[in-house]
Amino acid sequence: MSKEDEYVANAAEKEIGDLERVVTAPQLPGEKDEEVVRTETAASERLPFSKARCVALVTTIAAAPFLSTMAVQASVIILPTIGEALDIPTSRQQWIVSAYSLTFGCFLLLWGRLADVYGKRMIFLWGSVAFTITSIVPPFITNEIGFDIFRGLQGLAAAAMAPTALGILGVTFPPGKAKDIAFGCFGAGAPLGGIFGNIFGGVVGEYLDWKWVFWIFGIVSGISTIASYLVIPVPPPQPEPVMRNTVDWIGGTLITVGLIILLFALSEGNVVGWSTPWVPVLIVVSLLLVVAFGFWQHYLETKTQKRPLMKMSIFKNGKFTAANVLMALFFSSFNNYLIFATYWFQDFQGLSVIQTTIRFIPTGVTGVLVATITGQLLSRIPGDIILTFSTISVSMSSLLFAIPIPVHATYWAYGFPAMVLSVCGADTIFPVLTLFVAKTLPSEDASLGGALITAVGQIGRAIGLAIATAVQTAIIAKEKGVDVDKIGSEGHGLEPWDDALKVGIRGTAWFNFGMSLASTVVVVVFIRGIGIIGGKGKSKR
Known part of the structure; x- marks a missing residue:
């Protein structure tokens, strides 16, 4: 065990000891152990460094989930633009997103284990450097395969930052108010990255060039890397571990x-x-x-x-297993909705990148509003009720793009409510599931469970998008009366307002609706009755 981990273990042991004294010692009503009061007060007020350095540390650490999520969403809005620039047919454009999501999800657990062996700071810095490089290089690549490979490497780098960032905060800040604030800022990084990713990608792609989306990522990531090197504390030296035999x-x-x-x-x-x-x-x-x-x-x-790498016994917990299935189904549907909504506006309706971005603005506004109230809902409404609301919301978003609404109908009739509902679902389901996992699993499995459910969500995005693209291609081929490989490799001259393109996108919307409806069934059948999981509520295993 590293000294960092010993510090956390000792702190946790002391907290448990304090709690045991409070529970077992006879006290009068309203009375509280004075030593515990002093311990709690000191812990909540104590900072490991100066206030300025703590702010800088939390800011640079929170930049990791912000940038990694933003890198996905920003590429979604400019997907058709990149495809046109690199001559990538629609059927293979999904690799631009999927390569990133797949490597991110697959390597999340492995990087977490490597961080335990080699040190959290080292792995985080290597990941940050790699993310910077893999953000700068792709725009210089002029072929599809090379571009997709670097997108995969970018996801690999992002996966190195995710578990280590959380671990750094955990061992740096003692339990108390400062730690709560630090974890709150870290938790806000990914949702904010998702909210601003579409807007950033659209504005930069329209007024500069799609390449600058990646270059700006590289510049910001480079600055963040330098700041991380300066502010992340160097862990105390430890004996050389037996490395190769401890990593799966x-x-x-x-x-x-x-x-x-x-x-x-x-x-x-x-x-x-x-x-x-x-x-x-x-x-x-x-x-x-x-x-x-x-x-x-x-x-x-x-x-x-x-x-x-992953304890299989963790899946003996039926509700945890169901939560992973739910995560894969839900984020497959949600991710597909965002991508094929982009195709609807840009490829079918022929709108520009900035016009498409404007239609995604409700997701950002709604996301901020939902994020501010979700924490309050967790301590007032049963978790399965919130999850049911989340899955039905995304189901309705896909349904609005699936049903045969007249193609010239106003955006406010279907696009606006679909955007609002999709974010209402996504921004409520993730905090519920992560908190549910933390309370459902034994403490020794909680970190693995949290990492696993995030990885499953990313893998679900990649696999779901591949299947949805196959559905779209098959439908378009049928409408055009040609073989699937003709559509897949050539696109077969699809232009805006092409009926085949319309039917293909609506077909994928029905597929997405089915995925999100299946996630609702998982909640109702397998996760029902979990109770209130926020605040002092205790989830039912």
Whole structure:
């Protein structure tokens, strides 16, 4: 155990000891142990460094989830623009988003383990440097494959920052008010990145060039990297750990290669045709690798002393398992909604990037409002009620784009309510699920559960988008009366207001509606009755 971890463990042990004294000692009503009062007061007021350095530290750490989320959303709004610049057909544009999400999700747990072995500060700084480089380089690449590879590397770098950032805050700030504020700022980073990502991408893409979206990311990330190097405390020296034997490289390889092969097969099926022999073969191989990963993790956990990348026993908790399924289904639907709404406005209606951005502004405004009240709702409304509201909201967003509303209908009739409802769902479901996981799992599994549910959400985005793109391509091919591979590789001359494009996007909206409806079923059947999870509420396992 590192000295950082010992510090956290000792602090937690002291808090538990204080709590035990309060519970077991006989006291009069209203009386409280004076030593506990002094301990709580000192902890809540004590800062590990000067106030200025603490502010700088929290700001640079919170920049990690802000930039990593913004990198996804900003690319969504300029997806058609990048596709046109690099001559990427619509059926393969999803790789620009999916490559990032897939590597982010696959490597989240592995980076967390590497941080335990090599140190949180080192891994965070390496991730931040890599994110800077992989943000600056892609605009210079003029071919599709190279661009997608660097997007994957960018997601890999972002995954290194996510678990280590949270760990740095955890070991730096003692329990108390300062720590609450630090974690609150960190928690706001990802939602704010999502809110401003579309607006930033649209404005920069319209008035500068889509390349500047990435270059500005690189500049900001570079500044953040330098600041992080200066303000993140250097941990005390520790004995050289036995490194290679404590990291599950085999498990990391199995799950990453398996999911990448699956995504590749689902995507390329649109291009070469689903009857091509190697497509189903790759799908089977990918599924076998994922299953092998599960067996390997079970073997490490039950038969060896080596720490697995993911404890399979954690899934014995039925509600936790259901929460992961819910996360994958929901964010698959939500992510698809945002992307295909972009296609509707830009590809079908022929609107410019900035005109599309204006139509996404309600997501930002609504997101800020919802974020301010969600914390209050968690301590007043049962979690399963909030989750049901979240899933139904996103279902309605997809449904508004699926039903045959006249194509020249005003944006306020379908687009505006869909945007508002989608964010109402997304900005309420994530805090509920993360808090639910923290309260449902034993304390020793809470960190793994939180990282896992985030990873599942990212992987769900990537796989769901691949399937939705396959649905769209198949529908367009049917409408055009051509083979799927013609649409996948050539686009077959699709222009704004093309009926085939309209039917294809609406078909994916029905698919997204089905995914979000399935997530509602998961809540109603498997997560019902969890009770109030915020405040002093205790979720029911």
